Amino acid sequence: MVLALDAAAQRAGLRVGMPAAKAQALRDAEPAADAEALDRLALWALQRYAPVAAADAPDGLVIDTTGTAHLHGGEDALVKGMVDQLAASGVAARAAIADSWGAAHAFARYVARPTLVVPAGDSVKAVLDLPIASLRLPKNMVEELRVLGFERIAELAAKPRAPLALRFGPELGRRLDQAMGCLSEPINPVRPSALIEVRRVFAEPIGAPETIARTTGKLVAQLCEMLEAKGLGARRLDLLFHRVDNRIEAIRIGTALPVRDVKRLTRLLCDKIETVDPGFGIEIMRLAATLAEPLAPKQTISSLTEEPEADVSSLIDTLANRVGEQRLYRFAPVASDVPERSVQRIAPAAPNIGEAWQDHWPRPARLLPTPEPIETVALLPDHPPVSFIWRGVRRRVKCADGPERVFGEWWKRDVELIAVRDYFRIEDEAGERFWIYRAGDGEDAATGTHRWFLHGIFG
Amino acid sequence: MRTSAGLPIVEELRERIQRLEGAATRRRLVLPFGIKEIDRHLPGGGLALGALHEVAGGGNGAIDGAAAALFTAGIAARARGKVLWCITRPDLFAPAFAQAGLLPGRVIYVEAGEAVLACFEEGLRHGGLGAVVAEVARLSMTASRRLQLAAESSGAIGIAIRRWRRQTEATDFGQPTASVTRWRVSALPATPLPIPGVGRARWQLELIRCRAGESADFEVEACDAKGRLALPSGLVHGPGQKEIGRRRAAR
Numbered sequence: 001m002v003l004a005l006d007a008a009a010q011r012a013g014l015r016v017g018m019p020a021a022k023a024q025a026l027r028d029a030e031p032a033a034d035a036e037a038l039d040r041l042a043l044w045a046l047q048r049y050a051p052v053a054a055a056d057a058p059d060g061l062v063i064d065t066t067g068t069a070h071l072h073g074g075e076d077a078l079v080k081g082m083v084d085q086l087a088a089s090g091v092a093a094r095a096a097i098a099d100s101w102g103a104a105h106a107f108a109r110y111v112a113r114p115t116l117v118v119p120a121g122d123s124v125k126a127v128l129d130l131p132i133a134s135l136r137l138p139k140n141m142v143e144e145l146r147v148l149g150f151e152r153i154a155e156l157a158a159k160p161r162a163p164l165a166l167r168f169g170p171e172l173g174r175r176l177d178q179a180m181g182c183l184s185e186p187i188n189p190v191r192p193s194a195l196i197e198v199r200r201v202f203a204e205p206i207g208a209p210e211t212i213a214r215t216t217g218k219l220v221a222q223l224c225e226m227l228e229a230k231g232l233g234a235r236r237l238d239l240l241f242h243r244v245d246n247r248i249e250a251i252r253i254g255t256a257l258p259v260r261d262v263k264r265l266t267r268l269l270c271d272k273i274e275t276v277d278p279g280f281g282i283e284i285m286r287l288a289a290t291l292a293e294p295l296a297p298k299q300t301i302s303s304l305t306e307e308p309e310a311d312v313s314s315l316i317d318t319l320a321n322r323v324g325e326q327r328l329y330r331f332a333p334v335a336s337d338v339p340e341r342s343v344q345r346i347a348p349a350a351p352n353i354g355e356a357w358q359d360h361w362p363r364p365a366r367l368l369p370t371p372e373p374i375e376t377v378a379l380l381p382d383h384p385p386v387s388f389i390w391r392g393v394r395r396r397v398k399c400a401d402g403p404e405r406v407f408g409e410w411w412k413r414d415v416e417l418i419a420v421r422d423y424f425r426i427e428d429e430a431g432e433r434f435w436i437y438r439a440g441d442g443e444d445a446a447t448g449t450h451r452w453f454l455h456g457i458f459g
Numbered sequence: 460m461r462t463s464a465g466l467p468i469v470e471e472l473r474e475r476i477q478r479l480e481g482a483a484t485r486r487r488l489v490l491p492f493g494i495k496e497i498d499r500h501l502p503g504g505g506l507a508l509g510a511l512h513e514v515a516g517g518g519n520g521a522i523d524g525a526a527a528a529l530f531t532a533g534i535a536a537r538a539r540g541k542v543l544w545c546i547t548r549p550d551l552f553a554p555a556f557a558q559a560g561l562l563p564g565r566v567i568y569v570e571a572g573e574a575v576l577a578c579f580e581e582g583l584r585h586g587g588l589g590a591v592v593a594e595v596a597r598l599s600m601t602a603s604r605r606l607q608l609a610a611e612s613s614g615a616i617g618i619a620i621r622r623w624r625r626q627t628e629a630t631d632f633g634q635p636t637a638s639v640t641r642w643r644v645s646a647l648p649a650t651p652l653p654i655p656g657v658g659r660a661r662w663q664l665e666l667i668r669c670r671a672g673e674s675a676d677f678e679v680e681a682c683d684a685k686g687r688l689a690l691p692s693g694l695v696h697g698p699g700q701k702e703i704g705r706r707r708a709a710r
Contacts, residue, residue, distance in 0.1 A: 309541075312541055312567070312587045314585070318581055319581060322578065323570065329568055332563055343552070363558060365532075366523050400657065401657045431648040458555075458660065459530070
């Protein structure tokens with residue numbers, strides 16, 4: 001019987017409550033093609049999000065985001081961005097981050113929210129409220145449990161295990177433990193066939209950071225040789241540590257431009273070794289260039305007159321891997337008179353957009369994130385205030401420049417059609433200079449509320 | 460300074476101290492302000508490259524750091540090469556820096572948050588940058604020594620803009636650090652104009668500490684479009700000089 005439909009299914013003529021056989025007759029299911037598509041999606045997640053990703057058949061992906069969330073601006077931004085990206089390519093998805101595979105699997109399917117991030121450590125408590133159907137148990141077992149009166153996981157978890165195991169077998173206890181996170185569940189990461197990868201298997205498990213660093217150096221050297229033979233440079237490197245207890249720890253680094261420099265890549269990887277927990281020891285180390293781009297040898301331009309511009313891309317990579325790519329940027333001018341829209345952030349290695357801002361009016365060194373309302377004594381329509389109160393301090397205005405009128409951008413939002421801001425640059429008696437504006441032109445109430453705001457501080 | 464500069468024994472002692480500091484092997488490069496009154500107070504005739512400097516705002520400037528940022532932007536604009544700017548609060552406005560001569564194509568910003576000192580040091584060690592700037596609230600002796608050593612190794616000019624959350628925390632600026640110079644920039648009433656309006660901004664520039672030099676106060680006009688400061692024209696041969704002369708005459 002059909003229980004739920006997405007938009008595509010509705011278009012195909014399916015209805016809720018329709019028998020499954022009839023639905024299948026309308027549209028042939030293609031399990032093989034679905035599995036293939038899911039694998040492709042897993043590869044996409046591998047390149048884009050985390051070094052350990054796999055298809056969670058039949059309808060999901062599982063991704064180990066440990067240590068990679070900061071590259072996307074935190075876990076919230078990571079799942080939101082992922083769901084948005086999928087939606088843009090026509091896949092309706094829900095995502096959840098939790099402490100274990102079992103818990104995340106349950107939250108993504110049984111909590112009706114597009115994205116959910118369960119804080120670390122809270123998964124066990126949160127998972128208790130979910131229905132038993134979320135435990136990844138066979139359908140008939142769920143039915144039988146329902147007959148016995150079990151509805152939520154909490155009720156099941158409170159019961160002694162032995163009688164349950166006797167009746168339902170070990171599967172029930174295993175799934176329960178996996179959802180609670182007390183039983184580890186290794187993810188077998190998907191590997192593309194043409195992946196450039198080197199590995200090293202240890203006779204004795206290793207654990208000391210120095211040993212890991214030394215091995216990393218050797219692996220990077222091998223990988224760079226392979227990359228050179230293919231004329232490629234690494235954009236993203238994954239270092240996977242297979243631990244003796246069957247878990248996989250991973251490090252991921254990204255670079256702004258393709259790189260094949262052994263020293264630089266080793267340094268980037270070694271910066272992250274402290275985040276790896278070797279547990280009882282590491283058996284296998286695998287280094288893979290998940291994302292590689294063509295990197296051809298380039299002739300350096302030599303000039304007798306000019307000094308070459310120093311290459312800062314290595315610094316950009318180091319900092320981006322430390323604080324995250326989004327938090328490293330340059331500003332570029334935008335042709336807009338509205339101050340907060342006149343700057344845009346571009347990638348540090350991006351080419352320059354325009355020389356600088358064209359306007360010659362002085363601009364403040366600090367622009368408040370949101371303009372702060374101030375109380376003023378001012379003559380309308382075009383005089384600066386005589387005095388104003390900002391953050392509880394009254395200041396008398398000694399001299400002022402203005403108004404500089406900024407019109408709303410009607411092509412962006414309809415409400416800005418006649419909106420106006422009048423900016424003044426004022427100086428108080430102590431010599432501090434501020435940038436204030438009045439919303440509205442001082443005559444017509446339709447242009448703004450005629451309230452005053454402080455927007456910036458000049459040095 | 461003027462009295463001791465000529466004595467050969469003092470010169471010799473200075474040389475010996477420099478050799479002890481380990482900087483004697485290469486001549487110290489400096490970035491002059493281009494204003495004689497300020498440059499003669501600084502050893503070498505300018506801000507030392509490959510060294511750590513501290514800049515703070517006075518009064519409310521300790522919290523907003525607007526004048527301090529602009530003063531720093533002026534220095535960075537006159538330095539060569541790219542600039543790394545580590546920020547803790549995203550409220551700086553790049554057009555103002557462009558107006559002080561620091562074009563947006565030259566500056567890479569990093570929102571460092573907690574890791575601001577690590578990013579600052581990383582930038583100083585890299586060697587390909589002209590100047591590295593960071594907004595720092597607390598700066599311990601150990602941290603500042605690390606930064607100073609990093610700056611010495613690469614030759615980049617390191618500037619820590621001291622910026623605090625509360626006015627009471629600004630007393631931290633009295634704690635000793637390993638920086639070479641320490642400045643305080645506070646806003647003064649702008650140069651008066653014959654017409655209504657706000658003239659060119661003026662700053663009270665205090666050189667609070669200077670290694671191998673003496674502290675001094677200046678009243679300057681804020682950065683122009685090339686990042687250069689200027690002395691107010693009324694002051695160069697004006698009241699300040701006259702008063703010194705009068706005091707001498709009275710003695």
